Each structure stands twice: as structure tokens, then as C-alpha cells.
Amino acid sequence: xxxTSQGQKPLVKIENIAEYDGQSVRIQGWKCKGRPSxxxxxxxxxxxxxxxxxxxxxxxxxxxxFDTAKHIGQETSLEIVGTVSKNERAPGGYELTVEDMxxxxxxxxxxxxxKEHGVDFLMDMRHLWIRSSRQNAILRIRAEIMRxxxxxxxxxxxxxLDCPILxxxxxxxxxxxxxxxxxxxxxxxxxxxxLYNEANAMAFGRVYCFGPTFRAEKSKTRRHLxxxxxxxxxxxxxxxxxxxxxQEQMLCHVIGSVLKNRMHELxxxxxDIERLQRIKAPFKRISYDEAVEILRSKGVDFKWxxxxxxxxxxxxxxxxxxxxxxxxxxxxxxxxxxxxxxxRPEVCLCSDMLAPEGYGEIIGSSQRIDDYELLxxxxxxxxxxxxxFKWYLELRKYGSVPHSGFGLGIERTVxxxxxxxxxxxxxxxxxxxxxxxx
Amino acid sequence: xxxTSQGQKPLVKIENIAEYDGQSVRIQGWKCKGRPSxxxxxxxxxxxxxxxxxxxxxxxxxxxxFDTAKHIGQETSLEIVGTVSKNERAPGGYELTVEDMxxxxxxxxxxxxxKEHGVDFLMDMRHLWIRSSRQNAILRIRAEIMRxxxxxxxxxxxxxLDCPILxxxxxxxxxxxxxxxxxxxxxxxxxxxxLYNEANAMAFGRVYCFGPTFRAEKSKTRRHLxxxxxxxxxxxxxxxxxxxxxQEQMLCHVIGSVLKNRMHELxxxxxDIERLQRIKAPFKRISYDEAVEILRSKGVDFKWxxxxxxxxxxxxxxxxxxxxxxxxxxxxxxxxxxxxxxxRPEVCLCSDMLAPEGYGEIIGSSQRIDDYELLxxxxxxxxxxxxxFKWYLELRKYGSVPHSGFGLGIERTVxxxxxxxxxxxxxxxxxxxxxxxx
Numbered sequence: 001x002x003x004t005s006q007g008q009k010p011l012v013k014i015e016n017i018a019e020y021d022g023q024s025v026r027i028q029g030w031k032c033k034g035r036p037s038x039x040x041x042x043x044x045x046x047x048x049x050x051x052x053x054x055x056x057x058x059x060x061x062x063x064x065x066f067d068t069a070k071h072i073g074q075e076t077s078l079e080i081v082g083t084v085s086k087n088e089r090a091p092g093g094y095e096l097t098v099e100d101m102x103x104x105x106x107x108x109x110x111x112x113x114x115k116e117h118g119v120d121f122l123m124d125m126r127h128l129w130i131r132s133s134r135q136n137a138i139l140r141i142r143a144e145i146m147r148x149x150x151x152x153x154x155x156x157x158x159x160x161l162d163c164p165i166l167x168x169x170x171x172x173x174x175x176x177x178x179x180x181x182x183x184x185x186x187x188x189x190x191x192x193x194x195l196y197n198e199a200n201a202m203a204f205g206r207v208y209c210f211g212p213t214f215r216a217e218k219s220k221t222r223r224h225l226x227x228x229x230x231x232x233x234x235x236x237x238x239x240x241x242x243x244x245x246x247q248e249q250m251l252c253h254v255i256g257s258v259l260k261n262r263m264h265e266l267x268x269x270x271x272d273i274e275r276l277q278r279i280k281a282p283f284k285r286i287s288y289d290e291a292v293e294i295l296r297s298k299g300v301d302f303k304w305x306x307x308x309x310x311x312x313x314x315x316x317x318x319x320x321x322x323x324x325x326x327x328x329x330x331x332x333x334x335x336x337x338x339x340x341x342x343x344r345p346e347v348c349l350c351s352d353m354l355a356p357e358g359y360g361e362i363i364g365s366s367q368r369i370d371d372y373e374l375l376x377x378x379x380x381x382x383x384x385x386x387x388x389f390k391w392y393l394e395l396r397k398y399g400s401v402p403h404s405g406f407g408l409g410i411e412r413t414v415x416x417x418x419x420x421x422x423x424x425x426x427x428x429x430x431x432x433x434x435x436x437x438x
Numbered sequence: 439x440x441x442t443s444q445g446q447k448p449l450v451k452i453e454n455i456a457e458y459d460g461q462s463v464r465i466q467g468w469k470c471k472g473r474p475s476x477x478x479x480x481x482x483x484x485x486x487x488x489x490x491x492x493x494x495x496x497x498x499x500x501x502x503x504f505d506t507a508k509h510i511g512q513e514t515s516l517e518i519v520g521t522v523s524k525n526e527r528a529p530g531g532y533e534l535t536v537e538d539m540x541x542x543x544x545x546x547x548x549x550x551x552x553k554e555h556g557v558d559f560l561m562d563m564r565h566l567w568i569r570s571s572r573q574n575a576i577l578r579i580r581a582e583i584m585r586x587x588x589x590x591x592x593x594x595x596x597x598x599l600d601c602p603i604l605x606x607x608x609x610x611x612x613x614x615x616x617x618x619x620x621x622x623x624x625x626x627x628x629x630x631x632x633l634y635n636e637a638n639a640m641a642f643g644r645v646y647c648f649g650p651t652f653r654a655e656k657s658k659t660r661r662h663l664x665x666x667x668x669x670x671x672x673x674x675x676x677x678x679x680x681x682x683x684x685q686e687q688m689l690c691h692v693i694g695s696v697l698k699n700r701m702h703e704l705x706x707x708x709x710d711i712e713r714l715q716r717i718k719a720p721f722k723r724i725s726y727d728e729a730v731e732i733l734r735s736k737g738v739d740f741k742w743x744x745x746x747x748x749x750x751x752x753x754x755x756x757x758x759x760x761x762x763x764x765x766x767x768x769x770x771x772x773x774x775x776x777x778x779x780x781x782r783p784e785v786c787l788c789s790d791m792l793a794p795e796g797y798g799e800i801i802g803s804s805q806r807i808d809d810y811e812l813l814x815x816x817x818x819x820x821x822x823x824x825x826x827f828k829w830y831l832e833l834r835k836y837g838s839v840p841h842s843g844f845g846l847g848i849e850r851t852v853x854x855x856x857x858x859x860x861x862x863x864x865x866x867x868x869x870x871x872x873x874x875x876x
Binding site (some may be wrong): 013028029047048049075076077092104105107110111115127128130131135136139142143146147150154157159160161162163164165167168178179180181182183185187189196199200201202203204205206213214216226227229236237281358370372382391392394395396397398399400401402427428429433434436437438 | 649650
């Protein structure tokens, strides 16, 4: 559907240009590159959906237009009327022979040029940096990942229910929580919607929340952001085995959608696409016990009972084509709400999904404790404020059922699928220890 | 797809029950109502996707089962095996004749009973209240509204890009902002993603953000929440006329989707469905000037230049079948970034969309100032911190284009479509002046 259809020529998005081969069309966009060469000018034009090469032939346009086109700077906004033609040597396979052109905002000295810039400079210029082809590709893949996650969940009986960001209690300790005044009291920015999801699952069966979460962690790693997005599905009448199957299915759908709808962007990023194509369910399950053995065999001095660190995660998944599940961690290194394995209560019915290629944990998951007495005891043992957990505990009193859920971190998933070194490029405006601008 | 397929009988969601007429199926859920009557028990069962009447006939089941069923309380969780049959007198049109039953968690004294409870009590019990049929219907409609908004935008060339919640400056005054420490400095919870959306639109053409926003307003009305969700689309190369057409199209798609996919829920709420069915584009456009005349003709003592209040909005839209646009407000009562009408600079190229039936503003929108000098002047005139707006202003220096956008408030839209008096029921866990629990 076109809304601005005032002109006679069809107004076209570059991503759809192949449908207009041989036709004269209008394109609105920005100049990203140019190369004048005597009687012919090549100009690369972007419109947010793609780029196309516009060719300006001196004998086809007015002398004024030809002269104007020679002098417009990078990021000048313009509208071009031109004829689409197939050209296998042109980037994208099509080019536009200019018939007419209108400059909207002549731009000089755009601060980001094709030369190399430092990361700090680029992050300061994030509002402009996102116009570059690489950042465009990453964020278009991010959007596809988020879209396809919702699509899969919506099509598999999950209902989206938003969990609150402002929460009343610093439940698991306030050291990594952002705090704010809330009228007469205090509120804390949520690190997870899970506890609320559990209440929602008892009311709606299968649910998910999908929103920003916050962690005030004084860490400066390539895997951490202060504000990041998570999707957290939660399922009533679901054990840990089925929980892992759901994760696999969902993730395979996401990879498939990116391969189907964002192939061009993966190519722009130079991603090893075959590695993504090899990902098929089922993923390998490795018990924590086995993981300890594997780490030791690789020379790591690892103590049973410790949580896995980033390096350990890399070592465990590096030889695998697909993500791997590490299952049955010791309860002592995991959250209080995870259900102990009835046959071996020192380990939990839980799993972390590690991405291949060293990208580490992208999903954490578990079956939740559904027994009232046991959960009450765990809250006590962990010295958590009982009053704050009253409502949460009540879920085990009124119609408790076996239930499970997981949380997938969007930025780490984007980093992995795009093949990026650092999560700062996976979100439009990253919030880091020393970065909250723009 | 069924993941827990251990049992021999198909595990079925109640919303799909019609597909299993005559078959023996398994259902997992909770008892919501019961009525024993001699040799036959009627039990209403819910599973989050719907409710069904289970019929327990004394001569068909074991005496133990019949006795157990008689004594289980409201919200007991259970699994039932039974035969589906059409029964026009049963609520929902189908019933289940019980063959076998397993109680998972026997529940006593569920605090919310069919009797009337006060609102404060119910809000304290929100984690359980959401199990009731009315709350279930509202939140299932909410999910459909959110799903269909994303669907429409994704299918019309909009790319989803998330805007940050933690923002560095109290741009428009800090009195209604939640503030938090951010390592060495301060951060504020975002009231809108719009400014970032504008940068994104210059990079991607058509974009939207969809997340929670925050307003620390000391107001206690039936239309205000401290934490609420907004979808904010922003379009490069788009004027205010097209902006309004996009809003109409999107909203009609949403209404159509709710009517198509959530008819049962609208019926549960007793919504006047014909009023929703009558909504068709185009919506009426009323200029602010005309609005002043209408209000005066209805006896309101209204001064040209004032913003419209809730009562005014009700009066303006009450006679209309569809939402109405109020266009061209005085610039003085609107935000600094709105583009003045070139032919009459004291009014803006902007509109508010008012829902019918007294629900007031659900969308605010405008074309944005695209001229560098004018925007710099407006920032100065409004005494805004120039340093904080540096990046925003730069968008008018590097490839500025005509652009427009809007913000739709989810909770008010849900309240209107569901026909609710108060927004507190439109979100799973409402955050209000005196309410942050559970």
C-alpha cells in the first residue's frame, strides 16, 4: 500500500526494486556514496530498506541536474525518478538510470565517512552510525529475530502478557538493581518477569513476556548491557524435558526466518551462513557432571559445584555445530525457585543453552518448584523477605501444577546470529557502564 | 504441535475443543465452578484458553472418583479424560463426559469467590484475580491488540527498533520522571521513544518502537497509569496527512482482528459489538477551531489556545460512530518539536485521535519540525538544555526530510475496545499512585 501517491510514477522501496524492472519509478532516500567520472556519475542511494546504484548520464539530464548531483555530499536527502534495469555488475543486481532528481536537504561534512573511526566516536554518533550498511544489517536482523520469536509463540498457543518493570521489592538483593523513588516508597527496575509469568501461566496456560530488563552490574564485558531485552515464556503443565523441546523448536524457527528473510543482511555482515544452516533440532544435552569432565579433559581446573564461567561455556560448545544444553546444574549455584531433581536432589531440573562459536549462554531455563512447603523452605533458606514473596508462594497453594519456563536474551542471540564480537552493536542505543548517550 | 504426548488420548486445549467432537480427549486445567446434584455433577473447567462444562455421571465412573469430584474446591488443578460432545445448552456449545480424572493440587478456600469483592481486595489478589473469566477475556483481547498492531506494521514496511528506557536527561522537566542513579550520574525512565525514533526513521525509513513508558504523575484518574505501554511508529518522507491515514488503517486492522479472533471474549465482557463493527475509515477530521465552536455550542466556556481536557474530549467524540481526529492545535499547547502549519504558523500539523463513547485520546501525533534553525529556536524558546538535544538537532543537519509519527497508548485502547471504566484492568499488573503490589 502506498500512501504518498501524489506523483505519477510509483513510489518504490529499494527492497522491492526487482518488481519494477524496466519501469520508471520514484525513490526517496539518502546518498551514501558517490563517484563522479566525467560524463557519468555513480551514486549509491539508501532508503533504509536497501541500497541501489543510481547512474547519472550527462546526455540524459539537464546540465543543472548533472552539476548539482556532482556536488551533493554524503547523507544528502533526495528524491530520484529513474528507470530500473537489471545489471549483474551493480551491487544488488539492479540500477537506476536517473531521469530527474530533487534535493531535499543538501548535506555537508557528515561526520561518519568510509574511513575508520574509533568505537567511542561511533557510539557518540550512534544516532547517525545506524545509517551505515553494517549497522543497518544488524538491526534489521534484530527486528527479524524479535518478530519471528513472537510469531512462533503466538502460533503455538502462547499468550503475550506484559510483566511490570517497576517492582516493589529488591527480592534477590539490591546490589544489581536500579532503584527509584515511587511516591511514598521505593521501586526497583525488574531483572526478569519470571515470577509474574508464573502467576500468568496459572491463569492462561502458556504465556510470555517480552520487554526490557535491567541489571546495574558494574561489569564491562562484551556480553553485558545494563538494559537488555528478554523474551520469557512460561508454561503450565510442562516439565523440563518439554521445556527444552520448546526452546529448540522456537530457536530453529528463528534461525530459519533469518535465513529466509535476511539473507542479504547476513551477507553484508560476512556471516558464515553455512554454520547457521547446519543448525537443526535436537540439540545436544550435556549434563553438568559431564561438562565438568569435559572441562577437566581440556585442562581446566574446575570444581564440581561452581557455576560455569564465560570461558567454560566457550570450551563446552566450541566443537558443536548446534547450540548445546547443559542440564542439571547443582542447585547451590542456581536460583531458589528451581525444582530439584526428585531422583537426585542436589541437582536441579534446569538447563542453560549455550550458543556455538563461543557466544555462551543465550537461554536459561528450569522447571519451577511447585510444592508449597519446599518453596517456603527455600525462601527461608535464602533469607528472602517472606512478605514480598507471599503472592508468589500462594501460587503453590491454589491449584499448583508442574510448570517450567525460560528466558532468552535478545542481544546475545543477535550477536551470535550476526557473528559480532560485542553486544553494543546489537541494540539501537546500548546502555553500558560508561555509556548512556545519546 | 503437542509436546506432552505421553498419554494415549490427545491432549487438547479448550479453545480447540470443537475439532474433537465425539472423541475421547485429555484436558489439563483448573476447576472454576461446580454444582453437584445427586447422581450427576457439573463442573466448569478452565485451562486458560477457554472453559468447558465437564459432566460426571455416577454410573460411568468409579465411586472413588465420583466422591473425590464432589469435594474438590474451586481452583483445584486436575487432568480429565472425557468424551467431547456437542450440547447447545452448555456454555460454549460443547461438554465433556468424564471418564477419568486425576487431581493434581487439591485447593481449599480460594480467596476469590463468585461473590462480590471490593476493588482494593481484588487488586491485592491480582495474581489470582487474573484467573477469572472477565480478566481472562480482557487480557486475551489486550494480547490480540498488541499482536495485530505489530502484524500490521511488520506487513507495511515498518521495522521494529527498540528505544532506550534509561535516558540521560530530564529533557522536558523532571517533575513527572522517575529518576535513578546510573553509576556516576543519573538516569531517567523514558516517557516516549519518539526522539530516538526520529533518528531511526532517518536510518531505516519506517520504524516503530513498542515498549513500556513511565510517567511519575501524581494523578489518580481512571485513565492514568505510572507504567504503560505505547507503540510509536515514525515515518521518514511522510507528512501529517499520510500520518493520519496510517493511523486509521492500523486501527481498523486492530479492530478487525479483535472482532475476528476474540469475539467470544467480547461477548464475555458484554461489549456492544455492533459499535465496534461500525468503525470504518476514514475517521472524521475536526479542526481545533471547530472543536472550540462545538464545545461552546454545548455550553462549555472554552478559551481558544487551551488544551482539551478529558470532559472536552468526551463531548467532542460522543456523537460519532468512529474515532475522530482533532487537528491543528495551537502550537502553544503542544510539544516543541511539532511542525507549525506553514500557512498559519500559530497552529501545528498535528492531531489527537479521540476514541468514541467517551474514552478520550488514544493517539497523539504530528509532523515534526525538519528545519534546523526553527528547531534550534524552539529548543531555546522552551529553555531546554541545548547540549542534551545536540544529537536530536543534528538530524536536521544531515539529510533532514519531512517526517511524522504517532504514539498509541495500549491501555486506553484496551479500555475502549473492551468497554471498561478504568485502565487498571487493562494490564496484568497495574502501577498506580498507591499501588505497586503484587
